[in-house]
Amino acid sequence: MGSLKRIKLTLLKFLYNTNYQFCYYIFHPRPKRVTFATIRNTQLVDNLKQLYETFEKKGDYELKIFCFHYDRSSKSRLQFFWVSLTAVYYIATSHLFIIDDYFFPLYSLNKHKQNVVIQLWHAIGTLKKIGLSLPNASDSVIKPHTNYDWVVVNTQEDRQAYVDAFDIKKSQALPLGSPMLDTLAKTTTSLAPNHKKRLLYSPTYRTDDANQVRTAVDALISAAPTLNDNWEIYISIHPYVNMKKNIQDLPKNIHLFQDPALVKRLMQTVDAFITDYSSLLLNFSYFERPILLFTPDYQDYAKQQGFYVDYLQYLNAPNFQTAPAMIDFINNKLPKINLDYVRQLKQKNFPKQDGRNSDRVYQFLTSINRYGEQKL
Structure with a gap:
């Protein structure tokens, strides 16, 4: 110092x-x-x-x-x-x-x-x-x-x-x-029939401000057009990240926002949740829907921030280093994904559901x- x-x-x-x-x-x-x-x-x-x-x-x-x-x-x-x-x-x-x-x-x-x-x-x-x-x-x-x-x-x-x-x-x-x-305990875990497909992406905060976040967000936006279905994509930016210089020219199906209250409301409406290291994935496990990890900087983050658990082993979720690989998974394997890993997370983190x-x-x-x- x-x-x-x-x-x-x-x-x-x-x-x-x-x-x-x-x-x-x-x-x-x-x-x-x-x-x-x-x-x-x-x-x-x-x-x-x-x-x-x-x-x-x-x-x-x-x-x-x-x-x-x-x-x-x-x-x-x-x-x-x-x-x-x-x-x-x-x-x-x-x-x-x-x-x-x-x-x-x-x-x-x-x-x-x-x-x-x-x-x-x-x-x-x-x-x-x-x-x-x-x-x-x-x-x-x-x-x-x-x-x-x-x-x-x-x-x-x-x-x-x-x-x-x-x-x-x-x-x-x-x-x-x-x-x-308590709010989740009163929320239905099922999606409406014939609903429009939605992805929610929520990268976590990093001490080097918006640089890593912007790189990952740009990568996802660039790869998104190769999605087979007509997905609505919501990108939640952490409240501590200074994103005053907004990403320009977003496609109509991509929504970038910075509102902790909105991200919680969206959770119950989305088909899958994508993050790197945000604990919001544990909240989302309540709905027993797919959780995907997009961690292009995993080695650096693990060294600088660290984890209380063996992160990837503890979550046992599909993990991707590149956005195209993740989009390919969503196109071809997401519909048949085994959600046992999500149910195990829910059991660990929701002992009280009263x-x-x-x-x-x-x-x-x-x-x-x-x-x-x-x-x-």
């Missing part, structure tokens, strides 16, 4: 923490204030949305929302600096502060135990490494993924990976089920006293 960046982070850490301590002692934590915060989107989606609605229906709480779409552009970085001061105020004055991803200002704080922070991580399963499991993740002046009191995970098997990723005790990883899966994950999380969080001393 360069000396200039270290100085900048040191100043930010001082500024955020000073603001936090001021707000804490002047305005004080409010026992009924619950704040839902994200920098992934301009509105609550998935776990946060589901749990917010549960709090709204079941409890008498002062509910606050902090949303900002951070896409790593220069404009976004500058805007986030100012709005993050508001976020620090909400941390200081909330009894429960609930997030779903990386939340930079939080990691600068000498947090008081009266402010209880819950990480509702936006993804299920433990495929690619995240957080402090990544190489050199804890070397920064501001150590990421700290100050979590509780982390909600989907299954018992997920707990150890999140312990490693977030530097918490195993007792702090709560296998209560992912709230966003639609009550959000209720379980709500019941636990509302049992915590204002000093955060509740134990599992």
Whole structure:
């Protein structure tokens, strides 16, 4: 890390923490204030949305929302600096502060135990490494993924990976089920007869921004005209990827978008899901439809990011290094594909299908006293 960046982070850490301590002692934590915060989107989606609605229906709480779409552009970085001061105020004055991803200002704080922070991580399963499991993740002046009191995970098997990723005790990883899966439990798994065929492609986020993503997307678009049938193709770009320079001249059957809420709604309507390393494939396994892997940079990604599992063996899904090979598979083998590998993924990642994950999380969080001393 360069000396200039270290100085900048040191100043930010001082500024955020000073603001936090001021707000804490002047305005004080409010026992009924619950704040839902994200920098992934301009509105609550998935776990946060589901749990917010549960709090709204079941409890008498002062509910606050902090949303900002951070896409790593220069404009976004500058805007986030100012709005993050508001976020620090909400941390200081909330009894429960609930997030779903990386939340930079939080990691600068000498947090008081009266402010209880819950990480509702936006993804299920433990495929690619995240957080402090990544190489050199804890070397920064501001150590990421700290100050979590509780982390909600989907299954018992997920707990150890999140312990490693977030530097918490195993007792702090709560296998209560992912709230966003409650919606799937109420969703039909069958497609309408004579529906129009749809593919959904969702490449994951990479630290080198849009370069790898753009290359893969271009390859799929170039190969798409060789599809035998009249497919509609939906391409979902990760919310952190800066795609301001849109890919031009898209065919009418190809739809490029950047909306985490839309990709979840589309899942129930598509015939097959394509990704490289996105955990969304685990969500999609619920529908028991084909999952294909398009991983032209697998060796590099495995070296730089890493996995908690033997990725290709764990998924046992058809895997392709080139777009033409994948299109050929879709044309000739997809209609007769054996879906046992998808059913096995569903069995591993959906142990609770009662639609009550959000209720379980709500019941636990509302049992915590204002000093955060509740134990599992």
